[in-house]
Amino acid sequence: MEENIISTAGLEYGSDTIRTLDWKEHIRRRPGMYIGKLGDGTHADDGIYVLLKEVLDNAIDEYMMGYGKQIVIDIDEVSVTVRDHGRGIPLDKVKDVSSKMNTGAKYDSKAFKKSVGLNGVGIKAVNALSTEFYICSYRDGRCKSLLYNQGNVVTDFPEEPTSEENGTLVRFVPDETIFKGYKYKDDFIESLLKNYVYLNSGLTILFNGRRFHSKNGLVDLLNEKMTAEPLYPIIHLKGDDIEVVITHINQYGEEYYSFVNGQHTTQGGTHLTAFREAASRTIKEFYNKNFDYSDIRNGIVAAVSIKVEEPVFESQTKTKLGSRDIGPEGPSVSKFIGDFLKKELDNYLHKNAETADALLKKILESEKERKAIAGVTKLARERAKKSNLHNKKLRDCRVHYNDTKGDNVDQSSIFITEGDSATGSITKSRNVETQAVFSLRGKPLNSYGLTRKVVYENEEFNLLQAALNVEDGMDGLRYNKIIIATDADVDGMHIRLLLITFFLQFFPDLIKKGHVYILQTPLFRVRNKKETYYCYTEEERINAISKLGSSAEITRFKGLGEISPDEFRHFIGPDMRLDQVSLKKEDLVKDLLEFYMGKNTMERQNFIIQNLVTDEDLS
Structure with missing residues (x-):
């Protein structure tokens, strides 16, 4: 692959200012074009998981074509091995x-009609971004292998x-100069x-050594999620x-959970x-009633998986489908899915009266609640709209995430x-390009057991909902990371709990999709x-004391407001420590909220506060 890089640093613009990068140098200089963000493995969409996925997708494509029922993955501290x-x-094409x-079998739609890895880039990106990349193909009693370093052939x-049985083995070690730590x-x-x-x-x-297998496909996925x-019963x-x-x-x-050709389109x-x-x-036509679509979809949990010939994704990481048609000669995606559901879902509801x-x-319950709060909703929206013009709570x-x-x-x-001093420190320290601040006035209301009406009646919740822009669903979410930044004392922990309760109660997808975090701040300065x-x-x-000696000055930070803006800048920068708030599959939200925020003794609440489920706890 070639790219012309034009330098405008000097006044002269001649032929010597234009360079051509070879394929591996281009990938290493512009990795984001091929695998999205880099990262260190702290988040599920970090680049090291994309590398693994690119290799796995090839193995999955083989299974989808009817070859090989088992894939073996071994990962140690730094090395990843995948054997399908x-x-x-073909041995003469391994190199x-x-x-x-732009070399691969998947350009031939007859061989790989509905595969994920279409553009011949993925495995090459893994190669270029690894300090060691070993590939071996076993085919009909013979094998061919190569060893690379940063895309360069070593052996x-x-x-x-x-x-060995037919198949392919790939082993790679991600380059730590690119995926630091x-x-x-x-x-x-x-x-x-x-x-x-599941797919x-x-x-x-x-x-x-751990086995993953599914008998019931997407039913197993929904039961897991x-x-x-x-x-x-699940339809x-x-x-x-x-x-x-x-x-x-x-x-x-x-x-919703959506998939194309086995690719999770998040x-x-x-x-x-x-x-x-x-x-x-x-569903609306089945009941022959003029239901509002929002009432039909409220509380829905669903998954859809389709297979498309030569799918078009909106990025190399394949997280959003752009294809309009099922294939070159097929119907549109919209018609294909619409016709299927019109027939099959309608038939199912006619045959299963209890489900219907x-x-x-x-x-009807969703409709009743929506109509009951319609007046409150209208007033709250108008109030939030006015407040947004001069919203002192939001800096x-x-x-924004929805840009x-x-x-x-x-x-x-x-x-x-929470609190003027903490808000002031973060506001002065933040990156105004990407970091916003929302200031609470004391402890928020305990929303456990309340209906959605409280979101509109409570000014603070209404303004927070408006700031996040999630009233009509996750598509409008304005911030990828919602970071709860409270003091590390009992009051601060309680505020965390109240906010998590609010999100779980009314916007559970914020937590399920991994958008909610807790900011870690230092307890001491030595x-x-x-x-x-x-x-x-x-x-x-x-x-720290052992390094600096017993005469070191030790300061205990009692709250965020005690940390100066100059110091705070370090704690909310690129290396800030965040704990992702997660739900374990066995945590039923209703039971979880009752346990967290029901009529508990203070001792029990303190126990809960100390045992908040965060991503760090799950690792």
């Missing part, structure tokens, strides 16, 4: 496939006989592998190139838009803090005239 039992790469851009091994987290990998087996019933994946009991519909599961639970909002796309519209329309009755009851940033353009929309974040250490734990404080 597909057909194996081309692993080191020549081109001769072809030789083998007793990286570490794979089993939780993220296991979540990825579960999706693979490919019968496939077995072994990860470091749901955090409340379904109101009716499971399958057809050629489409699989759908639908149910409703007692929660606000909508929850940002949806044309297929998810078509599914939401077609499901709502089919339970669904109708849920829709906004310039870049259609921009390279750093994923960095958009909002700090929710310094002498030459060095300063900020310590987040007692152990770090002891280590």
Whole structure:
């Protein structure tokens, strides 16, 4: 792949200012174009997981074509090994496939009609971004392998006989100069592998000896993801190139999981838009009542998986489908999904009266509640609109998560803090491009057991909802990271709990989709005239004293407001420590909230506060 890089640093602009990068140099200079963000493994969408996925996608494509029922993955501290039992790469093409851009079998739609890795880039990106990349193809009793470093051939091994079963083995070590201090987290990998087996019933994946397998496909996925009991048995519909599961639970909002050719499209796309519209329309026509679509979809939990010929994604990381049609000669995605649901979902509801009755009851309850708060909603929206013009609670940033353009929309974040001094420190220290601040007035209301009416009646909640822009769903979310920044004392912990309760009660997807975090701030500052250490734990404080000596000055920070803006800048910068708030699959939201915020003794609440489930606890 070639790119012309034009330098305008000097006044002269001649032929010597133009350079051509070879494929591996281009990938290494512009990795974000190929794998999205880099990261160190702290987040599920960090680059090291994309590298693993690019290799796995090739193995999954082989399974989808009917070859190889088992994939073996081994990951140690730094090295990743993936062995599939597909057909194996043609031996004379192993070098081309692993080191020549735009080279692969997937351009031939007859061989790989509905594969994920279409553009011949993925495996080459893994190669270029690894300090060690080894690939070996086993095919019909013979094998061919190569060893690379940063995309450069180290050893081109001769072809030789083998007793190994057909398939491909890839081993790579991500380059630590690009993925600084990286570490794979089993939780993220296991979540990825579960999706693979849910979408490919019968496939077995072994990860470091642990077996992943699914018999019931997307039904197993929904049972894994749901955090409340379904109101009716999961509706499971399958057809050629489409699989759908639908149910409703007692929660606000909508929850979807969408897939194309086995790829988890976390940002949806044309297929998810078509599914939401077609499901709502089919259900509305079945009951022959003029239901509002929002009432039909309120509390829905669903998954849709389709297979598309030569899919078009809106980025190399393939998180949003852009295809309008199922294939070159097929119908539109919208018509394909609409026709399927019109027939199959309508038939299902006619045949299963108990399910139809339970669904109708849920829709009527949602409609009743929406109408009951309609007046309050209108007033609250007007109040929020006026407040937004001069909202003293919100110090906004310039870049937002729902911006259609921009390279750093994923960095958009909002700090929710309490108290003038803490708000002042963060506001003065923040990056005004990507970091907003929302100031609470004391402890927020305990919203446990209350209806959505309170979101509009309580000015603080209404303004927070307006700031986040989530009233009409997650599509409008303005900040990728919602960071709760409170003091590390009992009062601060209680505020965390009240905010998490609010999100779980009314906007559970914020937590389920990984948008809610807790900011860690230092408890101590240990310094002498030459060095300063900020310590987040007692152990770090002891280590700092041992380094600086017993005469070091030790300061205990009692609250965020005691930390000067100059110091605070370090704690909310690129290396800030965040704990992602997560839900375990066994945590039913109703039970969780009752346990957290029901009529508990103070001792029990203190226990709960000390045991808040965060991503750090799950690692």
